[in-house]
Amino acid sequence: MKKFFAACFSLLLLIVVAVPCYAAPQREIVSETTTALANGIECTTTIYWEASSTRASTRKGGIDQSYSYDGKTIAIARLTATFTYNGSTATAISASGSHSTASGWSYSGQSTWCSGATAHLTATVSGPVSFPVNLSLTCSPSGVLS
Numbered sequence: 824m825k826k827f828f829a830a831c832f833s834l835l836l837l838i839v840v841a842v843p844c845y846a847a848p849q850r851e852i853v854s855e856t857t858t859a860l861a862n863g864i865e866c867t868t869t870i871y872w873e874a875s876s877t878r879a880s881t882r883k884g885g886i887d888q889s890y891s892y893d894g895k896t897i898a899i900a901r902l903t904a905t906f907t908y909n910g911s912t913a914t915a916i917s918a919s920g921s922h923s924t925a926s927g928w929s930y931s932g933q934s935t936w937c938s939g940a941t942a943h944l945t946a947t948v949s950g951p952v953s954f955p956v957n958l959s960l961t962c963s964p965s966g967v968l969s
Contacts, residue, residue: 849874853884853968862952865891870960870968881907881916884968886960890948897950898924902935904942906962913962918942920958927951940964 850871857867867889872882885903889896904918915937922930928950935944944958961969 860890860954862954863892864897864952864954867891872968880909881905882962882966884960884962886958888956888958890954892950892952896925897928898922898930898948898956900930900944900946900948900956900958902942902944902958902960904937904960904962906940906942906966908940908962908964908966911964913940913964913966915940915942915960915962918944920944920946922946924948930956 851874853870853872855867855869857865860866869887869889870884871887872884883903883905885901888900890898890900899922901921902918903921905916907914907916918935918937920933920935922933924930928948931947931949933944933946935942937943940963941959941961944956946956948954948956963969
């Protein structure tokens with residue numbers, strides 16, 4: 824009986840060790856602000872670098888905007904961009920967007936693009952009230968996000 828339990832425990836341990844654990848990339852928060860928009864919408868903006876970026880001159884960062892209405896989160900829009908910088912210039916080389924919405928709200932018309940050192944996202948959130956989403960993320964030549 825002891826051998827049976829030892830074999831079961833060994834098998835369980837083998838399974839637990841063999842299953843890889845993946846953690847979400849850590850974020851290096853650059854800034855976080857909350858502002859009141861029209862129609863009772865509150866917007867919290869968070870700008871961050873992904874700490875898992877490997878090369879110092881090419882890094883991925885992002886901007887999240889979380890929208891609340893009547894004290895409840897109704898939508899989150901995210902712009903993620905990759906930048907290169909070298910101390911004298913910076914360039915946004917890619918941009919992508921993602922979102923989530925609460926029941927009764929919709930997100931439409933998303934467009935993302937890069938221009939110089941800035942990545943952009945536009946979209947519209949609709950529900951009991953509608954409002955535009957306009958995100959932009961700029962990298963300075965020294966690697967500072969704003």
